[in-house]
Amino acid sequence: MSASARLFALPDLGDLAPGEVRRIDDTPLGPVALVNVDGELHATSDLCPHARAPLSEGFVEGHWLVCPTHFAEFDVRSGEARNAPPRCRPLVIHRLVRDGDRYCLEIPDK
Ligand code: FES
Secondary structure (H helix, E strand, O other): OOOOOEEEEOOOOOOOOOOOEEEEOOOOOOOEEEEEEOOEEEEEEOEOOOOOOEHHHOEEEOOEEEOOOOOOEEEOOOOOEEOOOOOOOOOOEEOEEEEOOEEEEEEOOO
16 A cells, blocks of 8 residues: 555445455445455456446356446456457456455555
């Protein structure tokens, strides 16, 4: 984390089970998708980079988040896209920081 980056505390995610995804609205980074991959939490934009479908309405296969609209698959660790429509960009990945028993989004400097 850079010296001036800010943290945004996420709500309690207590029941987000492995293989599930949940949308968090109203963050400084816009809607965020939180994905539990085998107990490890990942944060991405909830907006598909192809046509802005809500990825939290898709599903999780391993570390891939599948778009509910055209079924592009995004690696929640890197943002890499596969089986995506032409010109689809990588998914935006956000950094998570653990603060005690809560998770926070790292808000990068502009
Ligand atoms: S809107 Fe997600 S792949 Fe098209």
